[in-house]
Amino acid sequence: MKDFRKNGLTLAEAARVFSGHRNARVLLPAAATAIAARALMGRFTRRDAVVAGAAVAMEPFVEWLVHVHVLHAKYRKGEETLIARSHRMHHQDPRDPGLVFIPEHVVLPAVAGIAVINAVLLRRPRAVMTGVATTWTLLAAYEWTHFLIHSSYVPKTALYRTLRRTHQLHHFRNENYWYGIITPVSDKVLNTYPGKDEVPPSKTVKNLGVTESV
Structure with a gap:
């Protein structure tokens, strides 16, 4: 992970760093295996298109719900x-590559x-296999996108520039907005996608409101 924040990081270098992490070694083969298994089963129908399309459409909203209600769960x-706690530590140090990934103990159960x-x-x-292949691929895409956003890789496309900028706003301006990672669709639909100057800087953006040592 030493190259995660190096100047001039290329996309190929970022991919090599990413592929060396345990989560990538679980998610990428899992997604590839599911895709291959579904291909071997053959006979693709309209049902498969509906299943895959539904999974893609739901992903931003599932991601939003998990981010809001699990990762930012109100502390008692x-x-x-x-x-x-892992996510709160990620907010404390967004540049720590070890905290960018889904916690390892969560990946296999997920x-x-x-x-x-x-x-x-x-x-x-x-x-079922179409659904598994699609959702496992989306989970791998989420992990890769979040990793890339926090790396030093410089965005080359308009979409990626937008995703990186809004995620930086989530980390450095106000943690109550801009929850989307793969796409801003859920934020736009659920009214958590304001302009930068429409919301004030948050005093709890780093600790998520937890002031005691836990």
Whole structure:
């Protein structure tokens, strides 16, 4: 991770750093395996398009809900989940590459949970595998995008420049807005996408309102 913040970091170098992390070694093969498995099952139908499209459409809002209600869960004295604490530490030091990733103890349960949810909701094997392949790919995309935003890589596209800028506002101006990582769609729909000067700087942007040592 020593190259994470180096000047002139290229996209290829960022990808090499990312691929060396345990989360990437779990998520990338999982997504690739699911895609290959679905391809081997064959017979793609309209149902597959609906399943994949629904997963893509829901992702920004699932991401928003997790960010708001799990990662930024209201702190109660003496009570804080490990994932919320990890995210609070990430706000304290956004440049620490070790804190950019989903906590390692969460990744495998998340991957398994996503598979179970798809199996319960979709039931039919091909539809289930389409859902699993799509959602695992989206989870890997989330992890990669968040990693890249916090790295020293300089944005080359308008979309990525927007994502990086709004995420920096979330970290350095006000933690109550700009929750989206892969896309700002959920923020725009749910009214958490103000202009920079429309909201005041937050005094709790670094500690998320937790002042005691925990």
